[in-house]
Amino acid sequence: MNKLSRIIRYLIILSAFITFATLLFVVGYILVRGIPYIKPSLFALEYTTENVSLLPAIVGTIIMIVLALLISAPLGIFTGFYLVEYARRDNKLVEIIRITAETLSGIPSIVYGLFGLLFFVTALSWGFSLIAGAFTLAIMILPLIMRSTEEALLSVPDMLREASFGLGAGKLRTIFRVVLPTAMPGILAGIILSIGRIVGETAALIYTAGTVAQIPANLFDSGRTLAIHMYALSREGLYTNQAYATAVVLLVVVIGINALSTSISKRLTKGNLDG
Amino acid sequence: MDKIKIENLDLFYGEFQALKNINMKLKENMITAFIGPSGCGKSTLLKSLNRMNDLIEGCRISGKVLLDNEDIYGSIDVNMLRKRVGMVFQKPNPFPMSIYDNIAYGPRTHGIKSKSKLDDIVERSLRAGAIWDEVKDSLNKNALQLSGGQQQRICIARALAVNPEVLLMDEPTSALDPISTLKIEELIQELKKEYTIVIVTHNMQQATRVSDKTAFFLLGEVIEYTDTEKLFSTPKDKRTEDYITGRFG
Numbered sequence: 001m002n003k004l005s006r007i008i009r010y011l012i013i014l015s016a017f018i019t020f021a022t023l024l025f026v027v028g029y030i031l032v033r034g035i036p037y038i039k040p041s042l043f044a045l046e047y048t049t050e051n052v053s054l055l056p057a058i059v060g061t062i063i064m065i066v067l068a069l070l071i072s073a074p075l076g077i078f079t080g081f082y083l084v085e086y087a088r089r090d091n092k093l094v095e096i097i098r099i100t101a102e103t104l105s106g107i108p109s110i111v112y113g114l115f116g117l118l119f120f121v122t123a124l125s126w127g128f129s130l131i132a133g134a135f136t137l138a139i140m141i142l143p144l145i146m147r148s149t150e151e152a153l154l155s156v157p158d159m160l161r162e163a164s165f166g167l168g169a170g171k172l173r174t175i176f177r178v179v180l181p182t183a184m185p186g187i188l189a190g191i192i193l194s195i196g197r198i199v200g201e202t203a204a205l206i207y208t209a210g211t212v213a214q215i216p217a218n219l220f221d222s223g224r225t226l227a228i229h230m231y232a233l234s235r236e237g238l239y240t241n242q243a244y245a246t247a248v249v250l251l252v253v254v255i256g257i258n259a260l261s262t263s264i265s266k267r268l269t270k271g272n273l274d275g
Numbered sequence: 276m277d278k279i280k281i282e283n284l285d286l287f288y289g290e291f292q293a294l295k296n297i298n299m300k301l302k303e304n305m306i307t308a309f310i311g312p313s314g315c316g317k318s319t320l321l322k323s324l325n326r327m328n329d330l331i332e333g334c335r336i337s338g339k340v341l342l343d344n345e346d347i348y349g350s351i352d353v354n355m356l357r358k359r360v361g362m363v364f365q366k367p368n369p370f371p372m373s374i375y376d377n378i379a380y381g382p383r384t385h386g387i388k389s390k391s392k393l394d395d396i397v398e399r400s401l402r403a404g405a406i407w408d409e410v411k412d413s414l415n416k417n418a419l420q421l422s423g424g425q426q427q428r429i430c431i432a433r434a435l436a437v438n439p440e441v442l443l444m445d446e447p448t449s450a451l452d453p454i455s456t457l458k459i460e461e462l463i464q465e466l467k468k469e470y471t472i473v474i475v476t477h478n479m480q481q482a483t484r485v486s487d488k489t490a491f492f493l494l495g496e497v498i499e500y501t502d503t504e505k506l507f508s509t510p511k512d513k514r515t516e517d518y519i520t521g522r523f524g
Contacts (some may be wrong), residue, residue, distance in 0.1 A: 088332060159368040163430070166327060167381040167437055170356035176382070182371055 018033045030251065034244035042245060046077035047213040052242045054249060057229035060130070061253065063216070064209070064225050065198050067134035073191060074141050079142075080149025080187075085175055090263040112140045113207035121208055128222040133209025140204060141194040148190025152183035188265040195257055199250070202227045278441060278471040284338035286323060287318075288331070293319045295495045297338070301314070301488075304512035306463065306472045306480040308503065311492030312523065317475045320445050320492070324473065325360035326353055342441070358385060362388060365446045367426035369418035374401075374410050377418045377429055381437035394472040396436055404432025405462045424455025431462065435470075442466065444474040448481065460485050479519055481506055491515045 044053040079097065087094045116136030123195030126132045156179050164174040211232055224232065226246060233243040279301040286294035294316045295480045301307050309317035322328045324340060326347060340347045340452060344493040347356050358381075369377050387393060397414070401488060406428040410416070418429050434442060444463070447458040463472060463485050476482050482489050483503060490500040491512075499515045510516040517523060 090332075157367060159364060160370060162327065162330070162362075162364060163329065163368045163370065163433075164380070166325070166357055166362040166364070167433065168354040168356075169380075169384040170354055172420060173384055178370055216311075 011159065027251065030244060030247045033119075033241070034246075034248035037241040037245040038244075038248060040140050042242065042249075045215070051144070052239050053213075053231060054226065054229055054246050056146070056213055057224050057226045057246070058253070059215050059248070060209075060223035060229075061199060061225040061227075063130055063219075064134055064137065064205075065195055065257075067130065067219070068137040068141060068198050069191065069194065071134060072145055072194070075138075076142050076145030076190075077149045077187060079146045080153060081144075081175065083150050084153040085171075085179070101146055104139075105143040105147070106178060108203075109140060109201055110207075111201040113204035115139075116204060116208035128208065128210030128215050129215075129220045130209055130216055131219040132224050133205045133223075134219075136204050136208045137198050137201060140201070141197055144194050144197070145187075148193070149183070149187050152186025152190070153179060155186060156182045185265050188261060190262040192258065192265075199225070199254055199257070199264035200227055202223070206231075224242050226253065276303045276439060277301065278343065278507070279473075280339075280341040280344075281320075281324075282339040284320075284323065284336065284340060286319060287335045288327070289333040293495050294323070297497055299490065299497060300499060301471060303471050304467060304469070305488060306467050306474060306486045307456065307476045308486035309374070309473065309492060310477075310479060310482050310489060310518075311498075312518070313477075315492040316495040317490075317492045318445055321445055321475050323472060324443055325357050325362055327357075327362065329353065358437050360441040360443060361434035363431050363434050363442065363444045363447045365426070366450050367423055367430050369426050369429050371417065371419055373415045374418050374421075375414040377433050378436045381433060385437060390423070400432040400436040401429075403435050403466070404428045404489060405458065405465070406432060411488045416462055424451050424458060427451060427455065427459060428462065431459070431466075435466075439470065441471045441473065444472065446475050448475060449477060456481075457470060465479075479507070491518060 014130045034081045041051040042053055045055060047053045047056050054215040055076045083094050083097060086130065113136065116132055116139075120126050120132035120135050121128060124132075160178050160182065161174055164178045169177070205225060205228055209224070209228075211224045211228055212222035213224055213229065213232070216223040226249065230243050233246060277300045279299075281297050281299040281301075284294055284297040285292065297320060309321060311317050319328065323336060324347075328334045328336070335350060339458045342360065344354070345351060347360075370380060372380075375397055379393045382393060382396050387396070398407065400410075401410060406425060409425060410421070410429075417441065417516075418426060422499050427450075431442075431447070448459050451459065460481065463474065466472060474482075474486065486503045488501065489506045491498045491506065491510075493514055499510060499516040501511075506515065507519055510519060
């Protein structure tokens, strides 16, 4: 028995080590290959085939995140509120919405891309555009935001709602002053995950937002995100080094976004605790 | 004077009848205790006095509950009713906010915004809840960092902050240690001067210690309702006697 427990202990430590080492190796490899090629010209305002600037792609990424979240976050969060706070527990519609969301989140992103191409790009004739891409991504992350909001609300104990109602507070006040602040970290976690999916998405965007490498003039222009930029560079085979440099920037952007969201969520919960 | 009159009250959870034809008068500035074994309907009756049972799906009610002769199941505003009839729950349930904000939540809900007024209410309520001395230097501390007994007194203070007329207490000490329990019982005695109090308790000693009148419940019915002293010394009904002498329950 003692021997077995020691073996299991080593196995567990080994697994943790392999996981960590893999991550470290991937990141390290990208850094080593990419950092030497990060040059000022890579951040030029204008993309040319000479400088293969990634600045337009950074702008595109940020626009894509903001737009997709603007569309999806309110919808997803309010749907979560409906499911937990407003719908009756034996409501059939709730079950249907849940199954739909689960199914939607299991669909490969290329299918969303195809839908976006046929519907937003072609049928609505928005063309390859940021807005078509953002709507496609919004549909893609909607279930994620909805489900995480739902989970976060369900984890708020009922006795807090009772306390609020017991003091004569109405439903709206109870939801906004008691339930929402308590559930905020969970809701934000869903949004952070969504940002991750937006930043990492390629398939759905190639079909909808296109791959034009300039800073877009308006939302109906085509534009590329960093992930697509990387894909384009490495596919052409001429700029593999710059693709690695882009990967470094993408990593930094992702780490930055995560740090920012964590600090926002900390501040929100802290505000909730202190005042 | 009768603060609350309950007339022919029946209550159903779906098909199950939890309360059967309850008739009862609760006097002003008195402490009434509800005792009885688990599932006898005492908490259910308590919750129907400020309509907290509205939150339970499938709960139906017939009969009347009159607060100052006005039917609370009539056209009354539920939020105003709950302001007048406050509640303290079984488990301490402070909001995950500062002590100050916990107390100020109720008054803010009812439209009080002025900082000086709120400061005043917070201090008065915490004093009334017998917890002011322990927390006056840390009003910005999260209420969840307090001990269970302190949290429960915060909850009592929070309920008092909206200036209720009646205070409903649902086994307020069942989750607390003996010393905290004692503090809360003393506090309840003190509060009697200004409030009408109804307390549900599992603890018969507690009922004898704090209450003026006691109602004994069994299977959704009031078996006996009279002065606490009488009920415990000379119970009229055999079932009451069996219960208070510990033969069941």
